[in-house]
Every structure is written in C-alpha cells, then in structure tokens.
Amino acid sequence: MAHPAPPHVQSAQAQVAAALEQLAGKPVDLLKTPWPEVESALPNLLGGAFDPNNQNHQVLALGIGGALAERLAGEHGAFWFLNRESPEGASLGFPDALIVLSPFGEVMNSLIAGKLSRLDELTANIRGMLGKARFGGAGGGQKLGPADYQRLIDPGFMQFLVMDPAKTVKALDSTPDALAREIRDALGRAQIPKEVRQQFEGQVLTALQQMQPGKKLSEQVDVAPRIVELMAHLFGTQASTGAAQNEFWGHLILPMLFIGTPQDFPPVDEEEIQAFTQGVAPMELFVDVVPHSVQAPDEGLLGAFDRTEVSPLHASFERSRAPLHLLKLNMERLKPVLASFDPNQMVDTVRRFTKYMEEKAGKGAPPNPQNEEMLKAASVLLGDLKKLVVEGKGDVCLRQMTEGDAMSERDLAAVRNALQGPRIILS
Structure with a gap:
C-alpha cells in the first residue's frame, strides 16, 4: 500500500x-x-x-x-x-x-x-x-x-467557545423544521459567497430535513450527533478563539500557560544544547525544559483538564454512541491562572530563554521562521482564551473539528451572526 x-x-x-x-x-x-x-x-x-x-x-x-x-x-x-x-x-x-x-x-x-x-x-x-x-x-x-x-474526516483541530446556556437549550428544544426555517432566512442575510450558501443549503439544511421534523433536536442526538452539535454551536456560541491543531494546543499552547513567565531557567544538558544548535525551535525547548509554575493534571483532556472538569454540553448528548465534538469545561481552576497571564510577557520570556540557550551554546540560534510563527500564534490564541474565560459570560466549551471545518469557520461565523444578530423589520 x-x-x-x-x-x-x-x-x-x-x-x-x-x-x-x-x-x-x-x-x-x-x-x-x-x-x-x-x-x-x-x-x-x-x-x-x-x-x-x-x-x-x-x-x-x-x-x-x-x-x-x-x-x-x-x-x-x-x-x-x-x-x-x-x-x-x-x-x-x-x-x-x-x-x-x-x-x-x-x-x-x-x-x-x-x-x-x-x-x-x-x-x-x-x-x-x-x-x-x-x-x-x-x-x-x-x-x-x-x-x-x-481534512474532511479527522477531527484534528479545536477551538474554545463561550456559549449562552439559554440559547443553547432553546435550540436543542426546537424541531429540525423550525431550525431549518431560521437558517434558511439567515442564509439570505449572511454576507457569504454564493457557493458557500449553496453548500450550506445542500449539506446542513438537507441533514435537518432528513431528521424527524416534529421531534425535538435533543431527542435525536443518537441518530445525528454532528448536526445537533452544529445547531448548538450556531445558535448558542457567543465568542470563540481561533482554531488550531490539537497537538499545538496540547503540546505547546496550554503548557505555556502552566509554565508562566519565570525569571530564571533551569540548567540544560548537552543533549538540549545540541538540539538548540541543530535548529529545534526555542519555543519547543522552552516547553520541554522549563517546569510548570502551576500544577497541571497528570491525565485528562489535553493535559490541562481533569476528567471531572469535562462534561457533555447537554444531558441529551449522553445518549450519543459517537464521540462528542462539543464538550463543556469547568474553568474555575484555570480562570485565575488565565486572569494573571500576560501573552506579551510570555513572548518576552521565550525570547529571554532563547538568549539563555545562546549563552549556553556559545553561539546564536539558527534561523527558524517557524518558531516566530508558532510564538505569535500561541500569543494570539492564549490572548483569545484569556478574554473568553475572564470576560465571557456563559459556558466555556471545547469544540473539536476537522481541518475543513476550521477553514470554513469564518463563513460559519457569518451565518451565526445572521442568526443571532438584530433583524431589520420594515413597516
């Protein structure tokens, strides 16, 4: 093969x-x-x-x-x-x-x-x-x-959301035909390309039409979990972070949050110095070398959330036989950590660590444009997450998605805004 x-x-x-x-x-x-x-x-x-x-x-x-x-x-x-x-x-x-x-x-x-x-x-x-x-x-x-x-099947990307519980429950208590009418109306108002509108109609509206029209969405989770999750997202999400690969969140972004901004760095061995001189991204070495200042769960989701801090968005999702792509998070433990976290200081700390490694290696870091891109992305995403958790009002959730979903998130947000935004009524 x-x-x-x-x-x-x-x-x-x-x-x-x-x-x-x-x-x-x-x-x-x-x-x-x-x-x-x-x-x-x-x-x-x-x-x-x-x-x-x-x-x-x-x-x-x-x-x-x-x-x-x-x-x-x-x-x-x-x-x-x-x-x-x-x-x-x-x-x-x-x-x-x-x-x-x-x-x-x-x-x-x-x-x-x-x-x-x-x-x-x-x-x-x-x-x-x-x-x-x-x-x-x-x-x-x-x-x-x-x-x-x-790109189409593997849920390799994720983002964090803040969802309005009342709006989410209202959507889940609605019937597919009622939601289809609202979405069809929103598609007419959303600022999206014609081909995206046609794709949305062909996929989402068709899926809703295939469900039992007079039965609540929450009662059909077991037969169509993905479309039910999408409806909850469209009608309940108030704000979101950007989307990034699961590994980027789990291996780099969230560990940066737990490490914080230490003033001093631990000793490094010859293997770590050699990795630095051979071009391993300083940000990756930073995560590997510097210990956490805030304790993280030994096991659990993304190495950041204990199993007790993760639950289905709604009780109806417990009936789903398929893995859930939309999960509710208890952020009480992490909220003060995020409140005191400064993404700009994080960037400065990684730069200080790079100079520290240069001193230990006796020469400058090899050019690594990818390190700058990762550092900037991590700063933006952690800034998004901080704002979401500290300022957001509602349930903080984690949404897993395919690469195709992540690429179409901007168009999906336009439909979501049309659904949730004010409607102009001409009299």
Missing part, C-alpha cells in the same frame, strides 16, 4: 499469520485464503468462541482487519489515513468515492455474528458503490487521497 497500515495493525496482522501458520503447519496467505476457511481455524486459535472483550481476541480481529485492508488496497487502491475517532487510530479511504471504513470494526462485527463471510458481502457492496461512482463520474472525477480524507 502507498500509505501502509499503522504499525500496531501490521504487528497484529503478522501475529495472526504466524499463529495460523503454526496451526496449519504451513504458511497461510491472509490476502488470498477465503474468509470461511480462515474462520474455520479460529476456534482452535482462540480456544473457543470469539469474545469481543478479550484483548487477545481483539488483536486477532485487528490483524484480520489489516488483511482486509490490504485486499481492498489491491482491488480498489484503498489507503489508510489518520482518523483519531477510529479504534485503529486510522481509517481506510478510497480514491474514487468518499467511503470511510474501519476494518477492525467490520471484522469485530463479523466475528461477533459468527460469520466472517460477511466481509465478502462488505467487499461486494464497496465494489458496487465504487463502480457507480466511477460510472457517474465518467472516469474524469478528481481522485481523493489521504490528505483529502484527513
């Missing part, structure tokens, strides 16, 4: 192949052996019936999933792409149509049902969908790649 399976999937696949070979006394080709024949060997391999809660059985399902992915890659050019919501940490995509597949999940379902031959039915269904896509595109459609899938 051009984009190979994650290492843990490859390892599991190798374990399954080795175990089947030992059992059969000869090599077993997992890419060609019929699934019923593979299934016939499983009771001896598992020591009984398949148990989805048994970790060893899960490894077996993961390995068979890797083989399924390879088969689909050979037939249809399928590839792996990063997807944090998938149990494998990655999902399978196809170049000719937007089809997202979790091989592990499909194998688990087949093994639980005691019918591994369902994978042949799955393959036939995919073959049919791809055939229709190729025929419909007349062979001239643009091919999709891993980057396209990750």
Whole structure:
C-alpha cells in the first residue's frame, strides 16, 4: 500500500499469520485464503468462541482487519489515513468515492455474528458503490487521497467557545423544521459567497430535513450527533478563539500557560544544547525544559483538564454512541491562572530563554521562521482564551473539528451572526 497500515495493525496482522501458520503447519496467505476457511481455524486459535472483550481476541480481529485492508488496497487502491475517532487510530479511504471504513470494526462485527463471510458481502457492496461512482463520474472525477480524507474526516483541530446556556437549550428544544426555517432566512442575510450558501443549503439544511421534523433536536442526538452539535454551536456560541491543531494546543499552547513567565531557567544538558544548535525551535525547548509554575493534571483532556472538569454540553448528548465534538469545561481552576497571564510577557520570556540557550551554546540560534510563527500564534490564541474565560459570560466549551471545518469557520461565523444578530423589520 502507498500509505501502509499503522504499525500496531501490521504487528497484529503478522501475529495472526504466524499463529495460523503454526496451526496449519504451513504458511497461510491472509490476502488470498477465503474468509470461511480462515474462520474455520479460529476456534482452535482462540480456544473457543470469539469474545469481543478479550484483548487477545481483539488483536486477532485487528490483524484480520489489516488483511482486509490490504485486499481492498489491491482491488480498489484503498489507503489508510489518520482518523483519531477510529479504534485503529486510522481509517481506510478510497480514491474514487468518499467511503470511510474501519476494518477492525467490520471484522469485530463479523466475528461477533459468527460469520466472517460477511466481509465478502462488505467487499461486494464497496465494489458496487465504487463502480457507480466511477460510472457517474465518467472516469474524469478528481481522485481523493489521504490528505483529502484527513481534512474532511479527522477531527484534528479545536477551538474554545463561550456559549449562552439559554440559547443553547432553546435550540436543542426546537424541531429540525423550525431550525431549518431560521437558517434558511439567515442564509439570505449572511454576507457569504454564493457557493458557500449553496453548500450550506445542500449539506446542513438537507441533514435537518432528513431528521424527524416534529421531534425535538435533543431527542435525536443518537441518530445525528454532528448536526445537533452544529445547531448548538450556531445558535448558542457567543465568542470563540481561533482554531488550531490539537497537538499545538496540547503540546505547546496550554503548557505555556502552566509554565508562566519565570525569571530564571533551569540548567540544560548537552543533549538540549545540541538540539538548540541543530535548529529545534526555542519555543519547543522552552516547553520541554522549563517546569510548570502551576500544577497541571497528570491525565485528562489535553493535559490541562481533569476528567471531572469535562462534561457533555447537554444531558441529551449522553445518549450519543459517537464521540462528542462539543464538550463543556469547568474553568474555575484555570480562570485565575488565565486572569494573571500576560501573552506579551510570555513572548518576552521565550525570547529571554532563547538568549539563555545562546549563552549556553556559545553561539546564536539558527534561523527558524517557524518558531516566530508558532510564538505569535500561541500569543494570539492564549490572548483569545484569556478574554473568553475572564470576560465571557456563559459556558466555556471545547469544540473539536476537522481541518475543513476550521477553514470554513469564518463563513460559519457569518451565518451565526445572521442568526443571532438584530433583524431589520420594515413597516
């Protein structure tokens, strides 16, 4: 495969192949052996019936999933792409149509049902969908790649919001048809490009129309969690920070908040000096070297929020089987930290740390434009977060989104402003 399976999937696949070979006394080709024949060997391999809660059985399902992915890659050019919501940490995509597949999940379902031959039915269904896509595109459609899938599917970006609880509850207590009317009206007033308006109508309004029209939105979270979260965001959000990658928030931005602005820096060793002279961004070294002045949770969300400080936005979201992308945060512990935090002093502190490292290295820092960009972005985002938490009135929430969502946030904000802003009524 051009984009190979994650290492843990490859390892599991190798374990399954080795175990089947030992059992059969000869090599077993997992890419060609019929699934019923593979299934016939499983009771001896598992020591009984398949148990989805048994970790060893899960490894077996993961390995068979890797083989399924390879088969689909050979037939249809399928590839792996990063997807944090998938149990494998990655999902399978196809170049000719937007089809997202979790091989592990499909194998688990087949093994639980005691019918591994369902994978042949799955393959036939995919073959049919791809055939229709190729025929419909007349062979001239643009091919999709891993980057396209990750941009559209993987929730790799996030932002912080402050939401009005009353407006949020009102939206969740509304029906899809009522919300669709409000959104359609807002689209007519929002200052957005025509193509964005058409896309919004084609995706959001269509999704609302597919829900039960007279049933509250909060009662349909289990069937359409993403559209319910979007409605809560559109009608309830009052202000937000900019969006940035999850890793940037978790590995750099929030640690900067916990470190603060120390006057002195700890001793550094030869390895850290060498990293500095080889061009590692001073901001990254600063986060690695300088201890926190404010204690952060050992575990939890982004290394900043204890599990007890994170909850669903609304009780109705507890019924969702899908991972939640909109979470409410208890900011009482961090509010005084943010209130005393000065983003400009943070920038000055990192600059002082850079000079400190130059003194230890005996030479200047190598040019690193990326460090300046990261430092500026961190300063802006922490400034946004401080204003949001200290001055905002409402629930502070965390919204996870795809790269595509992050890129369209400006247009979404225009629709949100049209929904929440004053309306001119001509008499």
